[in-house]
Amino acid sequence: MPDAYYLQLTEQLRYLIDEHAMQWAGKLPAERALAERFATTRVTLRQALAQLEGEGLIHRSNRRGWFISPARLVYDPTRDAGFNDYVRAQGRQPRTAVLKLETCPHLSAARVLGLPDDQPFHHIRRRRYVDDRAVLVESLWVVPERAPELLEMYTDQSLWGLLRGRWGHHLANRSIRMVSEALSPVDAEELFVAPGTAGLNICRAIFDDQQRPIEFDEEHWLHDSLCISVDLAGQQ
Amino acid sequence: MPDAYYLQLTEQLRYLIDEHAMQWAGKLPAERALAERFATTRVTLRQALAQLEGEGLIHRSNRRGWFISPARLVYDPTRDAGFNDYVRAQGRQPRTAVLKLETCPHLSAARVLGLPDDQPFHHIRRRRYVDDRAVLVESLWVVPERAPELLEMYTDQSLWGLLRGRWGHHLANRSIRMVSEALSPVDAEELFVAPGTAGLNICRAIFDDQQRPIEFDEEHWLHDSLCISVDLAGQQ
DNA sequence: TAGTGGTCTAGACCACTCT
DNA sequence: GAGTGGTCTAGACCACTAC
Numbered sequence: 001m002p003d004a005y006y007l008q009l010t011e012q013l014r015y016l017i018d019e020h021a022m023q024w025a026g027k028l029p030a031e032r033a034l035a036e037r038f039a040t041t042r043v044t045l046r047q048a049l050a051q052l053e054g055e056g057l058i059h060r061s062n063r064r065g066w067f068i069s070p071a072r073l074v075y076d077p078t079r080d081a082g083f084n085d086y087v088r089a090q091g092r093q094p095r096t097a098v099l100k101l102e103t104c105p106h107l108s109a110a111r112v113l114g115l116p117d118d119q120p121f122h123h124i125r126r127r128r129y130v131d132d133r134a135v136l137v138e139s140l141w142v143v144p145e146r147a148p149e150l151l152e153m154y155t156d157q158s159l160w161g162l163l164r165g166r167w168g169h170h171l172a173n174r175s176i177r178m179v180s181e182a183l184s185p186v187d188a189e190e191l192f193v194a195p196g197t198a199g200l201n202i203c204r205a206i207f208d209d210q211q212r213p214i215e216f217d218e219e220h221w222l223h224d225s226l227c228i229s230v231d232l233a234g235q236q
Numbered sequence: 237m238p239d240a241y242y243l244q245l246t247e248q249l250r251y252l253i254d255e256h257a258m259q260w261a262g263k264l265p266a267e268r269a270l271a272e273r274f275a276t277t278r279v280t281l282r283q284a285l286a287q288l289e290g291e292g293l294i295h296r297s298n299r300r301g302w303f304i305s306p307a308r309l310v311y312d313p314t315r316d317a318g319f320n321d322y323v324r325a326q327g328r329q330p331r332t333a334v335l336k337l338e339t340c341p342h343l344s345a346a347r348v349l350g351l352p353d354d355q356p357f358h359h360i361r362r363r364r365y366v367d368d369r370a371v372l373v374e375s376l377w378v379v380p381e382r383a384p385e386l387l388e389m390y391t392d393q394s395l396w397g398l399l400r401g402r403w404g405h406h407l408a409n410r411s412i413r414m415v416s417e418a419l420s421p422v423d424a425e426e427l428f429v430a431p432g433t434a435g436l437n438i439c440r441a442i443f444d445d446q447q448r449p450i451e452f453d454e455e456h457w458l459h460d461s462l463c464i465s466v467d468l469a470g471q472q
Numbered sequence: 473t474a475g476t477g478g479t480c481t482a483g484a485c486c487a488c489t490c491t
Numbered sequence: 492g493a494g495t496g497g498t499c500t501a502g503a504c505c506a507c508t509a510c
Contacts, residue, residue: 004498007421007431030476041500042477043279051432054418063477063507072415078468178464179308180416180436182290185243194478195243196287198434200416228414230466232314240479266495277481278496299488299496430497 009038009048014057021068028058028066054198056224062194072227073130077176077202082158087130095129096156099137099190103151106216109141112175112205113213119143121216122150124159127190135225137190141216146208163214172209178202180223187220198223245274245284253293257304264294264302290434292460298430308463309366313412313438318394323366331365332392335373335426339387342452345377348411348441349449355379357452358386360395363426371461373426377452382444399450408445414438416459423456434459 017028028034028049035045049066052058059069074090087094102123110119121141128136140159142150147167154162163169183191183199191197202219253264264270264285271281285302288294295305310326323330338359346355357377364372376395378386383403390398399405419427419435427433438455 004431006498032476041502043501044499046477047498051418054432054434056416060477064509065477078466173469174467176464176466176468178414180292180434180459182287195240196290198290198416223416228412230314230412231410232412233409242479268495277483279482280480282496283479296496300490301496 005040006044006047006051009040009045010051012038013048013052017052017057017068024068026068028068030065053224059222059224060194060197061192062188064192069224070131070133073135073225074229075226076229076231077178077204078174078230080160080171082161083128084158092130093132095132097127097129098124098154098156099127100125101151101154103144106141108218109216112203112216113143113207115143115213122147124151124154126156130225133225134191134222136219136221137187138217138219141218143213143215146212146214159215169214170209171206171214173207173211175205176202177204178228181220183220183222191220191222193222200226241276242280242283242287245276245281246287248274249284249288250293253288253304260304262304264304266301289460295458295460296430296433297428298424300428305460306367306369309371309461310465311462312465312467313414313440314410314466316396316407318397319364320394328366329368331368333363333365334360334390334392335363336361337387337390339380342377344454345452348439348452349379349443351379351449358383360387360390362392366461369461370427370458372455372457373423374453374455377454379449379451382448382450395451405450406445407442407450409443409447411441412438413440414464417456419456419458427456427458429458436462 031042031045035042038045049058053060056069056072058066060066073087073092075086083096084094100123103120104123105118105120106123107117109121110117122144124140124142126138127134128138144150146169147163150162160171163171179201181199181201182196183193185195187199188195188197200221200223202221204217205213206215207213267278267281271278274281285294289296292305292308294302296302309323309328311322319332320330336359339356340359341354341356342359343353345357346353358380360376360378362374363370364374382405383399386398396407399407415437417435417437418432419429421431423435424431424433436457436459438457440453441449442451443449
């Protein structure tokens with residue numbers, strides 16, 4: 001048993017959460033109630049809650065309270081299975097909200113794809129849910145020449161399915177980058193969490209089999225909502 | 237400009253850090269000094285520092301103070317380049333400390349590799365440094381039949397180089413799993429950071445070209461010390 | 473409107489690091 | 492031994508959510 005009281009608190013909270021998960025319907029009691037139950041202050045209690053948040057056991061919805069986190073979604077960023085497919089394959093319910101559709105330049109997309117700085121892109125920004133919890137926001141930057149009427153026909157299906165089916169693109173080469181982050185105020189707000197919440201930033205640049213740039217995408221996940229899994233055979 | 241004072245503080249600290257990085261030799265002034273400079277309390281100041289820590293700009297060495305974080309190490313967990321090689325290739329200085337050498341069973345290694353629960357392994361635990369900052373601890377669990385005299389001959393070279401060169405293993409198939417975490421008290425202590433510091437857990441199971449299990453390894457990285465990068469060609 | 477979480481104050485003690 | 496970071500107390504106000 002560690003000596004710091006807030007670390008002992010995490011142990012007791014873990015037990016409490018495990019015991020009352022059903023009864024509480026996933027939402028923890030008010031901070032003041034918990035602080036009183038453990039005869040401590042809100043500051044110390046919140047330190048314990050923050051620790052459990054870092055572990056991925058619980059999370060906050062901004063100003064609404066603390067909630068028990070569901071199991072992580074297993075995600076393989078090297079495959080181009082659609083979000084809806086792999087979420088359903090894990091027995092979960094996917095949902096997507098489109099936040100923006102526009103055509104405009106974007107510096108980092110241009111740089112990563114090796115295009116001029118003023119290159120315009122079709123930009124799709126969307127929020128994705130698993131079992132009604134918003135778990136990521138993402139921006140897709142598609143080279144317009146590769147998918148001219150994209151914004152007119154896009155609803156909320158798989159973008160890659162569309163690129164393959166409608167325009168016959170072969171998504172052959174990709175470079176992927178993953179970095180831990182603190183969610184920006186904008187991303188945090190769109191995910192209904194407090195600014196600075198821990199996130200995971202995943203960027204992908206996609207080229208076809210002739211090395212032509214197709215698309216750049218940038219995902220911001222809640223850190224506790226995914227488990228990245230990659231399987232490789234016969235490499236090296 | 238956000239309204240919360242601690243968020244304004246992060247902006248001012250960012251500027252201050254950028255300006256004084258050289259002068260301070262990478263270490264920030266004492267918390268009390270910073271709190272006084274910004275006419276606030278240590279609690280609020282620490283909230284701002286924690287925000288910057290989440291972003292990866294600064295980090296703590298337990299009870300020693302706050303330090304400016306160096307650039308992230310770019311790391312491709314799908315390749316088996318040795319740590320020493322890719323650290324040096326990025327102009328950084330690698331170092332390794334061996335913490336433990338033993339032979340014993342390990343449940344999760346056995347499960348992942350598809351071996352009986354009481355299967356013994358050669359266990360190597362080591363701490364790795366980049367430019368004298370401890371950035372990860374890892375445990376390697378090697379099937380003894382694949383590398384019988386491993387513990388006698390191991391110093392601190394590349395394990396995979398050894399497996400290839402000494403025993404002729406072909407590391408053909410691997411499954412990789414990455415999850416954000418809060419470092420356990422043990423891992424945190426071995427990395428000289430406060431318990432609960434944000435980390436990234438990377439696990440790998442390695443099989444040879446006949447699907448025989450070779451090795452399982454479990455890495456615990458400081459979350460701000462790496463940028464995961466994967467390049468794939470001709471997939472799918 | 474009542475209650476909640478988000479933020480902030482102004483202290484305090486202790487274990488540890490540094491010199 | 493001085494100073495530091497880690498921890499903790501006992502309050503407070505405000506913006507927002509839930510009802």
